[in-house]
Amino acid sequence: MSKWTLLAGVVWVGLTVLAFAVDPILGALVLIFGGAGMVVVQLASSWDQHPDFEARELARSRRRKVKWERTAPAREKDAARYAAHQARQAAKRRTEADTPS
Numbered sequence: 001m002s003k004w005t006l007l008a009g010v011v012w013v014g015l016t017v018l019a020f021a022v023d024p025i026l027g028a029l030v031l032i033f034g035g036a037g038m039v040v041v042q043l044a045s046s047w048d049q050h051p052d053f054e055a056r057e058l059a060r061s062r063r064r065k066v067k068w069e070r071t072a073p074a075r076e077k078d079a080a081r082y083a084a085h086q087a088r089q090a091a092k093r094r095t096e097a098d099t100p101s
Contacts, residue, residue: 001087002045004041004045005038005041005042005045008037008038008041009038011039012030012034012035014036015030015034016030016031019031023079
């Protein structure tokens with residue numbers, strides 16, 4: 001935890017105790033909104049530790065490159081099968097064009 005989170009927690013507990021001493025409804029209000037404030041302070045304390053968009057995209061592109069290299073043989077095999085299919089289709093069209101109707 002950061003020092004700001006601890007400081008906010010101490011302030012929150014102190015204000016909650018004082019508010020409950022004055023009025024239970026006011027104490028509940030301070031307790032609820034103070035808890036929400038603590039969550040915001042905790043999330044804000046680690047905001048800069050997350051990677052930025054460029055870092056995430058760089059990692060994503062590296063993963064895509066690894067996958068691309070891993071699946072290269074399958075793509076080559078598919079390309080060869082497609083080329084053979086196209087050659088068969090072209091031969092079939094030539095045969096059909098050569099025979100008179």
